[in-house]
Each structure stands twice: as structure tokens, then as C-alpha cells.
């Protein structure tokens with residue numbers, strides 16, 4: 001029999017699903033160990049002790065037990081530090097958080113700590129809450145800029161964001177106003193290397209640079225136009241498609257809900 005090791009960490013709840021008649025499996029992004037999957041015993045029973053801890057992107061303090069060779073950990077305690085009550089009141093904000101959670105789950109390997117990802121999720125959720133406190137309409141209008149910010153950073157932290165300052169094929173540095181084209185995998189190339197293909201605007205390249213330079217609040221305060229953000233959304237989806245080889249369902253859900261709710 002192998003010994004069990006007890007771990008404790010702060011974490012974000014990314015997903016929870018039913019496991020047998022009484023339990024749930026919860027997928028957590030822990031600060032100490034990265035992604036883990038754990039059984040939450042009794043989470044489906046009437047005296048479920050977890051409350052909002054298993055809700056989307058709740059920040060929790062967890063203790064869990066791991067046994068060597070087993071993929072599933074056992075949740076010992078899971079206490080809410082911060083629940084997303086204000087976000088839960090807006091379906092489109094909730095859907096955007098659902099997309100961020102699925103991105104995190106798909107882009108990062110299990111049991112690999114990544115503190116920048118943890119901090120990005122924290123700051124992303126706080127930005128959504130801060131905007132919602134100012135009014136739901138303004139918060140929904142800010143969603144594309146915030147989503148581009150979080151999406152671009154998750155791609156970068158997972159190693160899937162190309163350098164936007166130079167051609168991915170020959171390495172030539174782009175001049176600030178020079179045209180560039182987009183290869184089918186989403187990487188930028190100069191006109192000499194890529195004779196055909198979608199042109200990418202210098203404004204899209206500037207937006208990528210701004211995202212990587214600024215805190216989310218500062219990026220939102222000077223956010224690019226809707227059409228530049230739409231370019232970024234399209235390019236990021238291509239990069240994700242190249243990385244994951246399939247579209248994320250949660251992305252389509254968020255886009256559809258937002259289109260319905262924002263006039």
C-alpha cells in the first residue's frame with residue numbers, strides 16, 4: 001500500500017461534474033500544483049458541505065490527498081475564499097468565465113504549477129466584478145477587450161503566442177506601419193515570405209503589444225476599437241485551433257449569449 005500525501009493550496013474551481021450518485025469530480029487550478037482533478041465526496045448529497053466552493057471560478061482554499069499512481073485526488077477540505085455572486089447574475093459574464101476556465105483546462109498540463117496563470121485568473125475575475133459593479137451594460141461592452149486580454153495571456157503563458165514584432169518565417173522585424181500577413185496557423189509573416197493570405201493590420205499588432213505591456217485595467221481604459229478586437233478574436237481562435245485542434249464549445253456559448261444580450 002502506498003502512502004497518501006496531503007497537499008494544501010489556494011485554487012480556482014474550473015469545473016465540477018457528477019461522479020456516482022453522491023459525489024462530484026472537481027477540476028481545480030491550484031496555485032501550488034497547477035491542474036488537479038479530485039473527488040468531492042458527498043457533493044451531490046443533501047448535506048453537501050461545499051456550497052459555492054464548486055462553482056465556476058470560485059477561489060478556494062483546498063486540502064487534498066494524493067496516492068501515487070492515481071490520477072484522482074481526494075478532496076479533504078474546500079473552503080470558499082471568494083465566490084462569484086455578482087458574475088452569476090449576468091449570463092454573458094458567466095459564459096465568458098466558463099470560456100476562460102475551459103481554456104485553462106485545455107491549455108495547461110496536469111500537476112504543473114504556473115503562478116502567472118493563477119494571477120491572471122485572479123485579475124481577470126476581479127476586472128469582471130469591478131465592471132459589473134459599474135453597471136451590466138458597460139460590463140458587457142467591455143467583455144471583448146477583457147476576453148482578448150485574458151485569451152492572449154493564456155496563449156502566451158501556454159507557449160502558443162507568436163512574437164508580433166517580427167515575421168515568424170524569416171525573423172525580419174516589422175516596421176511599425178508595414179503590412180503583414182497571417183499564415184493559416186495564425187502566425188504573422190512578412191509580405192516577402194507569404195505571397196497570399198489575410199492581411200493583418202498594424203493596429204492588431206499594436207493591440208497585442210499593449211496587452212503584453214499593460215495591466216488589464218489600463219488596457220481596458222485605452223482599449224482598441226471593436227473591429228481591432230474582432231481581428232484579435234479571430235486570430236486568437238486560429239492560434240487555439242492550431243494548438244488544440246478543435247474549437248471550444250464554451251467560446252461559441254459565450255459569443256452567442258453576448259450577441260443576444262448586447263444591442
Ligand SMILES: [Zn+2]
Nearest residue numbers: 167170190193
Ligand atoms: Zn518573412
